[in-house]
Amino acid sequence: MTYLAKPKLLRADTPRNALGYTRRDYEGAISTLCAGCGHDSISASIVQACFDLDIEPHKVAKLSGIGCSSKTPDYFLGNSHGFNSVHGRMPSVLTGAALANRNLLYLGVSGDGDSASIGIGQFAHAMRRGVNMTYIVENNGVYGLTKGQFSATADKGSKNKKGVVNADSPIDLAALALQLGATYVARSFSGDKEQLVPLIKGALHHRGPAFIDVISPCVTFNNHAGSTKSYDYVREHNAAVNRLDVILPKAQIEASYPPGSLRRVVQHDGSLLHLRKLGVDYDPSDRIGAMNYLQERQALGEIVTGLLYVDSSGEDMHAHLNTVDKPLNLLGDAYLCPGSGALAALNASLR
């Protein structure tokens, strides 16, 4: 962890975004995680994505559960409200918050213990319900705060620091999200910000449940030989299916790509996803194909990354519930209370 606060001085040429904010305006408190922790790279990627997208920091609500990953919302977007809830239950808190105010961006941050072990039920049901959110799992395969026990995403055969081999089958959260109805599913690696930042941007501009599984090595408990979640292992086995560029409606520029190498997806708000193919002919609009591809490649020992699936026509929970456009938390007494007149008629019907 870093003990030294960064100086507050800003240089005149410090880059500012369209809202006039610097990157520092999107940072949070100083991280208390271990030096080199993958999670800090993810926090930095979130900061970068929000800065690049000109998001007003207070229009984001960041929620988490319990664990190393769930501590991170304190370390980015200091001008956003944050909620560090209980272990494995962030999805329900986020769901309630999203119901109360449909106009904020909801960013859920969780870990593999938090989402795949204790919280797998809530993870699954939030995906099913179509909650409009970006849900990032910082996946390192171990419990850090309790010193290195396997989590439910640890691969079968992976070794812990003491050499014990994990005998249990792993849960692939990206595969589950695909099956359960997430409409934007990606996997990335904390060591590859070039890949990760655009994936976060695309998710923030997506309507409906957007899930990103980010392999994020634990430098203290899971970065040794024999681990399948170490920096070296992930780099060696990373098999990206595409590279994403997110282009906002206000700044749409036509870049030139070799013919046949690009797939374009227009999202509900007009943002454009440019997916550059990487070798394989991968179709991210084919959900069943994506599920098959993940299974096949996983059997070969590959870690498939990139934007695995996107459906930009999806509706969110508010559409399912047909709620009013105005956030429910802003409705005043007059819109909520039927008043004494309605009671008179009701009383008459109860005699």
Place this chain on the structure above:
Amino acid sequence: MNTRQAIRSTNDFVIKFANINGSGSASANELFARAIMRMGVTVSPRNIFPSNIQGMPTWYEMRVSGEGWLARRGGCDMMVAMNPQTWDRDVAELAPGGYLVYDSTKMLPRSKFRDDITVIGIPLTEMCNRDYTDVRQRQLVRNIMYVGALVALLDIDLADTERLVAEQYRGKDKLIDANVRALRLGHDYARKHFSCPLGLRVERADAVGDRIFIDGNSACGLGAVYGGATVAGWYPITPSTSVVEAFGSYCRKFRTDPDSGQARYAIAQAEDELAAIGMVIGAGWNGARAFTATSGPGISLMQEFLGLAYFAEIPAVIYDVQRGGPSTGMPTRTQQSDLLACAYASHGDTRHVLLFPEDPYECFTLGAQAFDLAERLQTPVFVMLDLDIGMNERLCRPFDWDDSRRYDRGKVLTHADLEAGKEFGRYLDVDGDGIPYRTIPGTHPTKGAYFTRGTTRNPYAKYSEAGTDYVYNMERLRRKFDTAKTLVPAPVLTKASAPTRIGAICYGSTNPAMAEAIALLEDDGIHVDTLRVRAFPFSDEVMDFIAAHDHVFVVEQNESAQLRTMLINEGEITPKKLVRVLHYDGTPITARFIAGRIADELVALKVSTLEPHANPLRKVAP
């Protein structure tokens, strides 16, 4: 009927219907209750039902009381025995001199009856088969047919009853015709074959007034609408399910935007009670009024989240419709046994606000007030009803609402407050009442954001494990709970007709039986002041009441005297002073039980404050 005189009583008897669940008897029985109420006579019906969908025994027990008592009385003067499975016990339950109404289509041996009762056989099935061709309809009209017979036997107004049928099936003329015909068939058969009315009869009175007839769960759902709830997260569980169903149906009526047809509310059926309360907490944190409805097992599952809401200070409303515990317990029976689980829910040092409605009227008023309290105090508030008032229709005051009333949204800093430079410390006690200020996410671009957590923090919401910060926070929470004392509804005192040193405390659904018990005791010269507690924390009046009496009976519907424990604990009361009166077999408590226990205890305690000629056992002994 030869060994004993038939019971004779006007407007004062208990009639019980033994049915099979899923056979459509509920609406016929309810129609019967309403027919008596239309004659201005007080009734209080109770469903006694199994945890089952179809085929198991169910009873509808109804007390008719000219004096207006609404509690369960106990005993049975007339049995409408429609369930062969329970025939023997139903016949045995009848009081000597009682009346047995049954379907005489199939001959029963003489041994299946009793000599000391009046037997009224009506060939219901035969009549249905003769007059109706549709098989399902035969079963349904059979129920209406026995109602028709009872209308004749008990001297109920047939025209009133027919109007009720028309109201019930408004717009479905075919059903009205079929049901009215069945009603008349039953009525005419009884008139022709029996001497009507019987010794039991209903006489027109003026005891109902403008009261309404509704169940407490529906009233809670309506209270949530009037209280401004916009988000409900819930998981189905008996006996609370109909709270959210009622909320949904009142919302469709009152909260659908007239122009867009869109909903000014959101109801999410969660995957379990943990997620249900999680949603409520997320919505409450984000500035919406939110609630859940559950019962004991759900309360158990919500414990961790309730601790978070307490410690992170997030408004939430929980309607707990209590049933028999522990564990799955008696899912379709009533109890008041979740007090401790709610009052001190979750690990660590926690205390929660509880409200105790006595009837559907208070389910509505306290159900709405709970949202003001939750936002003012920034904490979970429990509305503690039970199956007896939740799932049974009860006569109560008509609902009212003061249109000048505005929701109390509590201490929330607005954009303007923050812009004006108001200091913001999320957990800072600015006003000395223990209640801090909060901000709603999205309020201001650069001011007022904070990080909510269940861990210890300093007054500015920064993570801290410093003992001083922890103690500051806990002391402030204690002060906040003291403030709650002054905000919750005050207890209701009923003085005896003469000065007395004997007191009794009750709460919630016990109140109608308590009031009747006091009247029984007064008849015997025993005077008891009563205090109906309506909330926890206990206001000072509660402790003053205990101090003003030598012996205080605490009447509860649980086994471990939970309110008594809380009174002793919170008020530092000498335990001996509080005498337990506990009823917990799953049936609603009766006046006979309370008065009998109090009279017995007074004898045991050798209380000398009785009037000289009092005989505690004369009237109240079973």
